Amino acid sequence: MTPLVPNARSARIEESATLAITAKAAKMKAEGQDVVSLGAGEPDFPTPGPIAAAGIRAIEQGKTRYTAASGIPELRRAGAKWFHDAFGLSYTAAEVMVCSGAKGALHMALDAIVEPGSAVLILAPYWVSYPALVTMADGTPIVLPPVPENGFIHDARTIDAAAQQQRAKGILLNFPNNPSGAVPDRAQVQAIVDVCKARNLWIVSDEIYSTLLYDGATHVSPASLPGGRERTVVVNGFTKSHTLTGWRTSFLAGPRAVVEACGRIQSQVLGNACTISQEAMLAACADPLPDELARRMKAFDERRRFLIAEVNKIPGLKLQAPRGAFYALVDARELCAARGIDDVKICEQLLDRHLLAAVPGSAFAIPGFVRLSYAAAMDQLREAVVRLRAFAEAR
Ligand SMILES: Cc1ncc(COP(=O)(O)O)c(C=O)c1O
Numbered sequence: 001m002t003p004l005v006p007n008a009r010s011a012r013i014e015e016s017a018t019l020a021i022t023a024k025a026a027k028m029k030a031e032g033q034d035v036v037s038l039g040a041g042e043p044d045f046p047t048p049g050p051i052a053a054a055g056i057r058a059i060e061q062g063k064t065r066y067t068a069a070s071g072i073p074e075l076r077r078a079g080a081k082w083f084h085d086a087f088g089l090s091y092t093a094a095e096v097m098v099c100s101g102a103k104g105a106l107h108m109a110l111d112a113i114v115e116p117g118s119a120v121l122i123l124a125p126y127w128v129s130y131p132a133l134v135t136m137a138d139g140t141p142i143v144l145p146p147v148p149e150n151g152f153i154h155d156a157r158t159i160d161a162a163a164q165q166q167r168a169k170g171i172l173l174n175f176p177n178n179p180s181g182a183v184p185d186r187a188q189v190q191a192i193v194d195v196c197k198a199r200n201l202w203i204v205s206d207e208i209y210s211t212l213l214y215d216g217a218t219h220v221s222p223a224s225l226p227g228g229r230e231r232t233v234v235v236n237g238f239t240k241s242h243t244l245t246g247w248r249t250s251f252l253a254g255p256r257a258v259v260e261a262c263g264r265i266q267s268q269v270l271g272n273a274c275t276i277s278q279e280a281m282l283a284a285c286a287d288p289l290p291d292e293l294a295r296r297m298k299a300f301d302e303r304r305r306f307l308i309a310e311v312n313k314i315p316g317l318k319l320q321a322p323r324g325a326f327y328a329l330v331d332a333r334e335l336c337a338a339r340g341i342d343d344v345k346i347c348e349q350l351l352d353r354h355l356l357a358a359v360p361g362s363a364f365a366i367p368g369f370v371r372l373s374y375a376a377a378m379d380q381l382r383e384a385v386v387r388l389r390a391f392a393e394a395r
Pocket residue numbers: 041100101102103104127174178206208237239245249250
């Protein structure tokens with residue numbers, strides 16, 4: 001009898017590169033090695049006290065049972081208010097649902113809109129999970145090459161040409177972008193929305209970093225622009241801004257029919273997002289702690305400025321100023337060429353020889369680049385720069 005094996009689709013799904021590097025760095029640390037880990041996309045700040053306390057209260061009050069599949073009604077209403085107050089987006093509670101992390105929301109959205117085999121455009125550099133999420137929804141991920149020379153923001157004409165050629169049915173957008181930190185302006189987002197309207201594409205807009213902005217950048221959701229709302233599924237939440245990383249909650253918002261479809265799917269595969277975490281998210285909506293957020297942004301911005309200044313002094317490395325999120329996407333193409341190695345090898349050598357964990361750009365479809373997360377304390381970043389320089393200057 002032939003041994004049973006997992007199916008072909010699961011074989012096409014690779015382990016998340018960022019999680020793999022973080023796990024390797026954690027193992028080395030546990031073995032006593034002095035590793036500086038800039039791999040993970042997780043803030044070094046704890047979940048704010050009032051939000052954590054709401055979770056504890058939920059347990060104490062016995063709010064530990066199933067909820068409606070699309071979330072606690074009160075939280076869906078609070079989510080609609082938050083989308084309006086924070087981003088000027090108008091949704092009813094029925095057009096907002098609660099998912100298990102942005103990842104869970106993206107999974108529901110893609111499952112609800114992708115037709116089998118249909119093309120979904122993904123703009124490189126992209127967050128590592130997008131191709132796998134499209135594949136799991138039975139779609140075909142089509143990756144548009146990165147445009148670092150254009151500030152990492154694709155021209156709408158390029159998107160239009162790809163949409164036409166591939167007969168695409170949808171596009172995944174992520175601004176502020178992980179890993180590049182790119183934030184398009186209103187006109188650039190509108191140009192993309194116009195193409196999506198002309199080609200009748202769905203937009204899945206991953207806006208999980210939308211409150212983490214620098215240098216006066218503003219976040220523009222495609223759903224807020226003419227022609228955008230009826231074709232956009234917005235994914236957002238407090239994961240990155242308020243360190244709700246482990247709580248696994250998020251909001252998905254969009255046209256009612258899609259949100260209902262996502263609700264039906266979620267009811268079958270997940271049930272509901274963790275009840276305790278929904279209560280914590282309700283507290284975050286009631287008071288998004290603007291002072292705490294401002295304090296975090298000040299720290300992130302200091303780190304960002306430090307990296308921009310210091311990395312650009314290292315021979316063979318360049319860093320364009322990220323305008324959002326908390327990643328520095330370092331251009332190491334010159335160094336790669338000089339050494340005759342690629343970005344994967346660079347990251348291997350950085351970790352093995354200099355005990356610095358970073359993620360190779362190849363994981364985000366931008367080979368020759370290396371991603372450093374600055375969701376890490378300043379002393380770690382200082383040490384990281386020392387190690388990067390030592391690596392770049394080593395013969
Ligand atoms: C662009 C982007 N989307 C989604 C996620 C996943 O977020 P969550 O932890 O809410 O599932 C991440 C996490 O790194 C991310 O960078």
